[in-house]
Amino acid sequence: MNVLHIGIDDTDSPDGMCTTFLASQIINRLNEKGIELLDYPRLIRLNPFARFKTRGNGGVSFKIENNDNADLAKEIVLMEVEKLSMFDCDNTNPGVVFYNGEITDEMRDYAFRAIYEFITIDEAEKFGKKMGCEIHKFKKGRGIIGSIAAISLPLSDYTFELLAYRAPENYGTERQIDYDSVYEMDKETFPDTFENIDYKENYIAIEPKTPCPVLYGIRSNSVEALKTAKEIVKVGEPIVDSCIFKTNQHTDMHIQKTPDIASMKQFGCYEVIGEVKNKPKVIEGGHMFFHIKDESGEIECGAYEPTKGFRNTVSYLRPGDVIRVFGGIGEQNTFNIEKFQVLKLNDVEYQNPVCECGKRMTSAGKNKGFKCKKCGRKIESSEKVPIIIKRNLKNAQFYETPVSARRHLSKPLCRM
Numbered sequence: 001m002n003v004l005h006i007g008i009d010d011t012d013s014p015d016g017m018c019t020t021f022l023a024s025q026i027i028n029r030l031n032e033k034g035i036e037l038l039d040y041p042r043l044i045r046l047n048p049f050a051r052f053k054t055r056g057n058g059g060v061s062f063k064i065e066n067n068d069n070a071d072l073a074k075e076i077v078l079m080e081v082e083k084l085s086m087f088d089c090d091n092t093n094p095g096v097v098f099y100n101g102e103i104t105d106e107m108r109d110y111a112f113r114a115i116y117e118f119i120t121i122d123e124a125e126k127f128g129k130k131m132g133c134e135i136h137k138f139k140k141g142r143g144i145i146g147s148i149a150a151i152s153l154p155l156s157d158y159t160f161e162l163l164a165y166r167a168p169e170n171y172g173t174e175r176q177i178d179y180d181s182v183y184e185m186d187k188e189t190f191p192d193t194f195e196n197i198d199y200k201e202n203y204i205a206i207e208p209k210t211p212c213p214v215l216y217g218i219r220s221n222s223v224e225a226l227k228t229a230k231e232i233v234k235v236g237e238p239i240v241d242s243c244i245f246k247t248n249q250h251t252d253m254h255i256q257k258t259p260d261i262a263s264m265k266q267f268g269c270y271e272v273i274g275e276v277k278n279k280p281k282v283i284e285g286g287h288m289f290f291h292i293k294d295e296s297g298e299i300e301c302g303a304y305e306p307t308k309g310f311r312n313t314v315s316y317l318r319p320g321d322v323i324r325v326f327g328g329i330g331e332q333n334t335f336n337i338e339k340f341q342v343l344k345l346n347d348v349e350y351q352n353p354v355c356e357c358g359k360r361m362t363s364a365g366k367n368k369g370f371k372c373k374k375c376g377r378k379i380e381s382s383e384k385v386p387i388i389i390k391r392n393l394k395n396a397q398f399y400e401t402p403v404s405a406r407r408h409l410s411k412p413l414c415r416m
């Protein structure tokens, strides 16, 4: 079939709108004209460190048959983007891209670059033109970077998100969601749906905290579970529309494998193995830091205050533990931990020997062995003895940041 791919990005601002809502409006207009989508629309999360993102750096794409209706479809898309984008915001620079044909390897590579690296508007425009894309830039048109990527990214792993939208008169007001019903929904549908609630923080994660048109968003491995979830969640305000997107959220697609610590670069997200070098320490503000090392070098790892109870888990690490860490290197050149797996716990601690009388001995001075304060016995050897200590962490186990601090792309343990 001759396919027309449509990509849209950068239409929203912190004050309003959401590219998914705009897409769902477009889809409604297309449906009214008898134009149906091939497959679900896609919500593609890109580089979490991209500078100009509003929130989660997401672009949208969908595809239709490229037939006599294609020109009408393009007209509708451009009209709606023109009508609904938040043009007043300096940082809103919409981009729309149409592409007719097969997705090539070069396009797939570009999409992964948009997740791993930074791409300039110029670069995206040149690339798009080379691929034969029809490019529409509004204002600076930065959105074309994400639009091309949203069209091109292959989804070997994917999840779904159901987004329910509010009536415009309710934008910016407190959302009327019955929290008890969200707890019930989670009980009924987890782990087919996930990231609904952070139980420790009593945080309802399906509810956005911004004045955007989204009333709630439920994430899931299956469309069926989303339909069940929607039935259970009760709200006290109208839902004017809803739309299910196929996404790369919670797939770990942003995580690159790296041979060693020294090969990792700032603003990259990685999975790396290292040995804990020092005991994790908390600094002012509640952020927790420690270093991991391998033969190539070392890097500071951070569990920041918003990761709440996760810092407690991190605090159980001790020097000599070998861990596999997943995360990204941010502004401060610190490796922000999203999750870690214990590969080998260092459960040996060297202590002073215990005297025959049962009392732990004390040092008798440098290289002078040990003495017992209770019975006076002395031993000449100054060597401490290894003892096995009890650890609060388990070998092979994964530990993750809580739902409330999770990145859109981070794969939760319930999906691993």
Ligand code: ATP
Residues within 6 Å of the ligand: 009, 010, 011, 012, 013, 018, 019, 020, 046, 047, 050, 051, 052, 053, 054, 055, 056, 057, 058, 059, 093, 113, 114, 115, 116, 117, 118, 119, 120, 142, 143, 144, 145, 146, 147
């Ligand atoms: P929301 O999640 O609410 O939709 P957002 O966080 O996705 O908002 P956008 O308004 O889409 O924010 O802005 C992100 C901008 O960054 C877009 O213009 C997009 O094209 C661009 N962008 C995406 N990936 C990259 C990248 N790898 N390098 C440079 N720019 C990028």
